Amino acid sequence: MALNNYSYKVSYRDIKYPRVELKTGKLLFVLPFGYRPNIIYGRNKSWIYKKINFIEECLTKAESKELIERSKEEFEKLIYNAVKEIIDDLKIEINHIYFRKMKTKWASLSSFKNLTVNRFMKYLPKYLIDYIIFHELVHVIERKHNNRFWEIVEERCKNYRKLEKELFEYWFKVSDKRSI
Numbered sequence: 495m496a497l498n499n500y501s502y503k504v505s506y507r508d509i510k511y512p513r514v515e516l517k518t519g520k521l522l523f524v525l526p527f528g529y530r531p532n533i534i535y536g537r538n539k540s541w542i543y544k545k546i547n548f549i550e551e552c553l554t555k556a557e558s559k560e561l562i563e564r565s566k567e568e569f570e571k572l573i574y575n576a577v578k579e580i581i582d583d584l585k586i587e588i589n590h591i592y593f594r595k596m597k598t599k600w601a602s603l604s605s606f607k608n609l610t611v612n613r614f615m616k617y618l619p620k621y622l623i624d625y626i627i628f629h630e631l632v633h634v635i636e637r638k639h640n641n642r643f644w645e646i647v648e649e650r651c652k653n654y655r656k657l658e659k660e661l662f663e664y665w666f667k668v669s670d671k672r673s674i
């Protein structure tokens with residue numbers, strides 16, 4: 495698999511170090527101004543190939559995934575129930591739940607404890623919706639993805655790594671819906 499056969503985008507920004515992002519499922523090289531993309535391939539080739547392999551694997555797995563059709567009401571009810579259960583369980587509070595169509599993430603939690611849910615989550619199986627909500631609400635306790643965060647996640651959800659990967663696969667599947 496050659497990199498030049500693979501579609502990627504380059505974005506120049508006012509940053510110090512180059513990085514690679516995969517948020518939308520497409521490779522995005524974020525480079526400091528004046529940086530030539532071919533340098534990044536040379537230095538980080540094996541890492542980039544690993545990422546590409548990961549995407550390809552997710553794309554293949556995404557093919558066999560089934561998306562679930564839910565009404566808006568059904569979906570929102572599911573979210574409210576999941577949130578209630580988890581805030582009781584974690585003994586935390588949140589302010590608001592917002593529903594939005596988002597292009598780069600399944601959900602997010604603001605520092606004001608507002609939970610924003612991506613409407614495209616409605617296509618996911620319930621266990622993944624539950625996991626996303628749980629993941630976001632653990633951020634009320636720990637904002638960063640540090641060891642403490644993952645320890646809390648693992649206490650209740652032993653197979654979180656598998657679920658995170660599966661969410662990646664679904665992200666590709668749902669991407670098809672987003673472009674319609």
Ligand SMILES: [Zn+2]
Pocket residue numbers: 629630633639
């Ligand atoms: Zn998180």
